[in-house]
Amino acid sequence: MSLGSWFGRIAFLALAVTLLFLTLPTVAIFADTTPAQLIAALGEPVVLDALWLSLRTTVVAVLVIIVVGTPAAYFLARRDFPGRSFALTLIELPLVMPPAVAGIALLAAFGPQGIFGVWISDAGIELVLQTAGVIVALIFVAAPFYLRQAVAAFASLDRGRLEASRTLGAGPFRTFVSVAVPGARPGLSSGLALAWGRALGEFGATLMFAGSLQGVTQTAPLAIFSRFSDPDGFTAALAISAVLIAVAALILLSVKLFGADRGLDRAGS
Amino acid sequence: MSTVSPAGSDRKSDGRLEVSVLSRLRDFSFDAGFRVEPGERLAIVGPSGAGKTTLLRLIAGLRRPDRGRITLGPDPLFDSEKGVDLVPERRRCGYLFQDYALFPGMKSWRNVAYGMRSRPRAARRRRAVELLARFGADGLAGEIPETLSGGERQRVALARTLASDPRILLFDEPLSALDPATRANSMQQLDLALSESGGPAVIVTHSFDEAAVLGDRIAVLDRGEIVQTGSPADISARPESRFVADLTGAAVIEGEVTGTERGLTVVAADGGGTLRSVDRASGRVAVSVFPWEISLEMPGETPRDSALNRLAGKVRSVTPIGNRARVGLVIPQPVTAEITARSAEAMGICPGMDLTAAWKATATRLIARGPHNSEQS
Structure with a gap:
């Protein structure tokens, strides 16, 4: 498409407007915060607690998603079984679920009055108003982002390579670890970035299921909202937002870099 | 297990x-x-x-x-x-x-x-x-x-x-x-x-x-x-079927047996030309001849051998394979001859040229068009 044609110029204009609209709010956050305000905000225990809690809960949630979700996605992608497309739809359901609905759903299932609430409390596990509850909520909303990408990545693997691994004496597990996962790495890491980003930004389900207790369940997005509700908390809210954006961008970037370097031998020697 | x-x-x-x-x-x-x-x-x-x-x-x-x-x-x-x-x-x-x-x-x-x-x-x-x-x-x-x-x-x-x-x-x-x-x-x-x-x-x-x-x-x-x-x-x-014959790269000419003449089966090829084979068959047949059994002669050239099958044709393609060349002809059915690259060059064979394809009755296989007429050919 050439810039000389009228459609080329319109498409270019559309791209310019899109980029401007999507980046302007981000730029505004940094423009509205002076470095001094940022440092001052970061000194507040509420802010530090929230950021630290966000980091811990998202890391645990993402680890659980990777450990359970990777083999699950592999199975979904490479095996044909009755109900497979139904299972694929189920996995994507939380993607389209409004966060408030997700929170209610989690309460209905795992809350004190929920279907499994009794079993969970009998097992000595507390979720509501607990950090563990935050992690459950994060996994619920973020897992589909990883699973979708992982299923697509595993499904596009060349069958021949997986079979070659088997004929060369490797069992299904070694084939999964040595051939399937390295082959799917770009897709897996972009799924990881999306899921982590979603977990960092999680708000509604966490608030409804786990509450907003400083240091326990008040993650960074909840802290932003809580400061924003204060009469003079807008600056602090801005500061946390700035840090959250930086962290999210860092995660996205590093995961992308990790994914781009696929294969054992490409980066080294 | x-x-x-x-x-x-x-x-x-x-x-x-x-x-x-x-x-x-x-x-x-x-x-x-x-x-x-x-x-x-x-x-x-x-x-x-x-x-x-x-x-x-x-x-x-x-x-x-x-x-x-x-x-x-x-x-x-x-x-x-x-x-x-x-x-x-x-x-x-x-x-x-x-x-x-x-x-x-x-x-x-x-x-x-x-x-x-x-x-x-x-x-x-x-x-x-x-x-x-x-x-x-x-x-x-x-x-x-x-x-x-x-x-x-x-x-x-x-x-x-x-x-x-x-x-x-x-x-x-x-x-x-x-x-x-x-x-x-x-x-x-x-x-x-x-x-x-x-x-x-x-x-x-x-x-x-x-x-x-x-x-x-x-x-x-x-x-x-x-x-x-x-x-x-x-x-x-000896391909047992036309399917096999096609697969082996033999030229297959469709025709009908019209009778026998001095112990040889005579086949009228579809589209023109008469062929003789030592094989016995009747009715519709596929005539197969291997590319390397076919020799090529310039039109009007004195026959070099006693080949009984002689059909005038037009060169359609020349495909060199190492020191050999495969020459595609229409007589008017397509056949392929395989000759040395050297003689292809010496004769100056090129598409459009008129040539005579000649081969022996002993090199002519007849395959009755049985039930195994694969549609894949």
Whole structure:
């Protein structure tokens, strides 16, 4: 498409407007915060607690998603079984679920009055108003982002390579670890970035299921909202937002870099 | 699951491969039985969709037959009656995939070493480079497959295939992915791998010429069924059906038997021309003659031999293959003559030229148009 044609110029204009609209709010956050305000905000225990809690809960949630979700996605992608497309739809359901609905759903299932609430409390596990509850909520909303990408990545693997691994004496597990996962790495890491980003930004389900207790369940997005509700908390809210954006961008970037370097031998020697 | 472990044996040529399986595919059933002796190379030739790759996958354990038996010497690999079905990793089949299926992003030597789990870690790299060297590819040990050419990839894949000391070799279209210049060399590499192994080998290809070169024996596969087996020369000379004849590259001329004359069958070719054959037949026939049986003469030239079949034709194509040339003619049905590249040049053969195709009645096969008139031809 050439810039000389009228459609080329319109498409270019559309791209310019899109980029401007999507980046302007981000730029505004940094423009509205002076470095001094940022440092001052970061000194507040509420802010530090929230950021630290966000980091811990998202890391645990993402680890659980990777450990359970990777083999699950592999199975979904490479095996044909009755109900497979139904299972694929189920996995994507939380993607389209409004966060408030997700929170209610989690309460209905795992809350004190929920279907499994009794079993969970009998097992000595507390979720509501607990950090563990935050992690459950994060996994619920973020897992589909990883699973979708992982299923697509595993499904596009060349069958021949997986079979070659088997004929060369490797069992299904070694084939999964040595051939399937390295082959799917770009897709897996972009799924990881999306899921982590979603977990960092999680708000509604966490608030409804786990509450907003400083240091326990008040993650960074909840802290932003809580400061924003204060009469003079807008600056602090801005500061946390700035840090959250930086962290999210860092995660996205590093995961992308990790994914781009696929294969054992490409980066080294 | 069986307790029989072929992996426990270190003998290289420890048995004959016997296959007798039924496997329902989408459009037809794969129903074939054959034997391959240790050291023997069975080339299975058939058009695409005939079930060639399926056959290799059944042997390697990558696909489960509906019923039947696959045995290697005394060891069953699959036996539906006894409930034996060895997993692929325990069958020790050296499988050369059509696109080689090298692991991307993994250096060549690591690809080769992948199947060496039984060796100590330290010995693997040395052994891998050794194997690569056998195929003249030790210089590629540090390269990843993405940077290799088709021929180089095949060398690495061949080394990898041998690395796990396979008891059976399975080659899927080993030459089809290569350009003509690489093929001759690749042929030698394949030959080397086959003689290294010593076990039974099954090679599948869509090209009869490749099958003739790579196989000691050829089996022709059509829609999941082996329709003819024999030595390449045997199958070339006496195709049992038009399907086989077409596959072998013989020229097939359609016609009708009009009678006999001095003990020879006379055939009126569709579109014109009369042919004589020593074969007996009646009704509609396919007349087959091998390209190398046909000689070409300039129009008006005094006949050089006593060939009884002489048909004037027009050159349609000239395809050099090494020191030979295949000349496509219409007489008006298409036939192919194979002559030396030198005489093609001397005669100045080019498309559009008028020539006479001549061949003997003894070189003219008649195949009755029976029920096996494959629509795939």
